[in-house]
Amino acid sequence: MAGALALAVPAVPAAAPPPFETLRWTAPGAELAALTTQPAACLGTASVEIQAGEALFNSPRLLGGQAAKAGLSCAGCHVNGRDNAHFLMAAVSDRAGTADVTHSFFGAARGNGRFDPVAIPDLARPGKVSRDSAGGALESFVRALIVDEFAGREPTPAMLAAIAAYVRAIAPCPDGDPPVRRALDDQLRLTVSALRGAIGMARRGDAAAARALLAAARHQLGLIAERYPAPPFGAERRDLLAASRALADLDGKAADGDGFTTALSTWRAGFENGLAQRLRRHEARSLYNPANLAFVAPQQDNR
Amino acid sequence: MRYYRSSLSLLAACAALAAPVALAAGGGGGGGGAPPSQSSYDPTIDYKKGAEAFAAGRYAEAAKALKRVVAAVPRNPQANYLLGASHLAQGDYSRAVKPLETAVRHDGKMIEARRDLGVVQARLGKADKADRELQALRMMQEQCAVGCSDAAKLADAIARLEAAIAAGPQARAAVAPDMRLPSAAALDPIYVAAVALINEGRYEAAIAKLDAALWAAGPHPDVLTYLGFANRKLGRHDAAEAYYRDALAIAPTHRGAIEYYGELKLERGDLAGARAHLARLDAICGFGCNEADELRRWIEEKAPSAG
CATH class of the missing domain: 1.10.760 (Cytochrome Bc1 Complex; Chain D, domain 2)
Structure with missing residues (x-):
């Protein structure tokens, strides 16, 4: 994916909907x-x-x-x-x-x-x-x-x-x-906060809260995906989706005490040392960089 | 294209259709995990063109756009009515029959459609069929209590149809459509009011608002989905299913329609069907979504061992 990424953010066709949740409101x-x-x-x-x-x-x-x-x-x-x-x-x-x-x-x-x-x-x-x-x-x-x-x-x-x-x-x-x-760190921080919270809630036996925090973490992964369009970030998007689905798989195990917290800790370590690092390396080319969001401006006030 | 701010987009957050009024920004955030599989055709765009042309009296142009809408959403009463009325206004009575019949079949309470279908049949010399619409209107008039909101409209429609029947096929005067469409600007307040009514459990009132939203927006999957929901809550399961199917025909990954249709299947005892809908939602919602949560909860509550 190296050279082609010089054009990191392709022009978004004028008619395409923006992929940003926050623009709904x-x-x-x-x-x-x-x-x-x-x-x-x-x-x-x-x-x-x-x-x-x-x-x-x-x-x-x-x-x-x-x-x-x-x-x-x-x-x-x-x-x-x-x-x-x-x-x-x-x-x-x-x-x-x-x-x-x-x-x-x-x-x-x-x-x-x-x-x-x-x-x-x-x-x-x-x-x-x-x-x-x-x-x-x-x-x-x-x-x-x-x-x-x-x-x-x-x-x-x-x-x-x-x-x-x-x-x-x-x-x-x-x-x-x-x-x-x-910045990307907003979502990474909230993802990790959600996981820490989920572990804490699971340890005190509050499976419902742990599940709510898993959902919170998955949502943040989705917000990251918004900022890494494919192309060129197809691999990162796939990995974000896989990471989210791995958390979804843990949802039913929130009442499983140590097994759950161990699995979450393993997930977090893998995420922070792997995908999160790759995302950080590419952040300047992602849609977190205001310079890559120029396509948003022409879509203003076109009701 | 309008993609933000619309309250219609709240439900549309679940839709994977880039619609002109409510734009679903699928794909990111808490939205769809997978890229939205956009429908190749958005009937609300042609509906808007057709409705605008119709309102401006450009009936040939209206018919051209509305034909495409009807081809994509064959059961939509509003598009069928406007298409039939466009043909009627051009004096093409034969072509007007089918869309007007379709409008009446799928919305038997649409006074304009019954009136104009009767007029068309009278112009074609089919007095018996014209009379059938007249009788239907009279029955609606009988059922319309004193002071009911449609009383004046029904009286006018009956008078016009009686005149058309009396004039018969020899009548030559052009038939100008009498239908005022709500403006597109009215859509958001109508839709928000409809959803509020649904939340308050006032389903009949919500359906009336949603019908008005359909006139303004055309066959929008969000509106169709809530029509399905309100009808389902009133126990009209067949009608609800038809709306859900229409919504999904337009927007196959519409989360709301998939969820509510799954709930309907569960209410009908079709656990396997509901679970298939949940699997579909889980596939669409890569980063999780409320619709999957809700349907999963329904399944777990109704069939604890099957969730």
Whole structure:
């Protein structure tokens, strides 16, 4: 694959749909910004629980209904736990950065029959719900969001605790929050966080949470695949798919204690020492590099 | 081409069809693991062309586009009606019969189709067939309670058809179609409202909205899939199956249609069929997907030993 890769990213035919999940809810004209930049996140040193919470926060399959089907996770609205100034969905938003969170489109339980979008809040700022870990108000709020607002399955207490721990850890950055570039490492980090979390959940006997985290890891592998189009990255895509299917094969073994955690550790070591390294070597030629995303611009606002 | 922002694309996230209204960005992310196997023909594009030409009175152009839609989705009542009405407007009554009959067969409550089919039959001198449509409209009128939303439309349709029958085949005046199509811009709000109604369990109301979405978008697999879902929830399994099959004929890897059709098979006791749908989803969703999760859960709940 060497020489031919000089043209690493082939021109995408104008009529072809963009392969990026995030563009499903991105305002016209903001595609390039959404694909290349993100709000900064300053979590500091994150515990395994916080990492697991972040992985779940980024997993559409934590939610249910329309959101899960579309690939929309909590992070779809709260990128890096912050806000999303580019979020726009017809009949759900009235302008970029807003969403009607009481619309029955996502789930009937909180539907109020009115179109009343609100600005998506930055979770690094104080909000209406207490972050105090003593009262459990945040856990209750998150549960209601998952189950009522987005018609998701009932999360386990450990999943709720992890997500709440992550949300509590989100903080503004001391340097004024300049947007940061999106990179392969975002997905690699979340993949590993999900696996660490899955191992931790399995060790405490929470197979449902472990399975949810496997799903979170697989989703991140899919996001990587978006950035490595074939050609020229056919081999990497095949290997990403194989890696995802290997995780899927472990899904039914989440209750299998040591066998499961050993298999996950083996998978992780193989991934980090093999495919992840290859992906890193090719990152400059992938669609993580803004220079290779020029084809996105002509597709702006062509409704 | 419109590929973002549309709320229709939420379900379309599961579709592997590059449709003009709701664009499924298949292939990446939590989406399809395998590259989308795109349908070689997207009938919603021709439907849009045909509907625009129809609304502008360019009936020959409309018929040309709509013929292609009907060839791909033979049971679609909206495209069949517009094709028949286009022929009718051009005075080509013989050609109008078949698509109008098809529209009536697959949507017996479509007042415009019954009216225009009756008019066509009257123009062709087939008074008995025209009268059959008149009787059907009268029956609909009887069933339409006082103040029902279709009362005025039914009265008008009956009056027009009675006049056409009275005039018979000697009538010479051109028949101008009387059909106002919702604009494409109305599609997203209609679709979002329909899905919200489904989530609220108001399936009849959702079907009415989805029918309106079909007029705006044509045979879109997302809309067809939800029509299948709503009909299934109302126990109309045959109708549901027909919608799922239509959706899959257009978009063979439509995740939502595969999932819901699998659930229908399970409800009918066809465990093997449901499992085949799950296998299909697992093959499509290389990076996992909600549709496979849901169908798997259904299978495990209905047949714990078979999941």
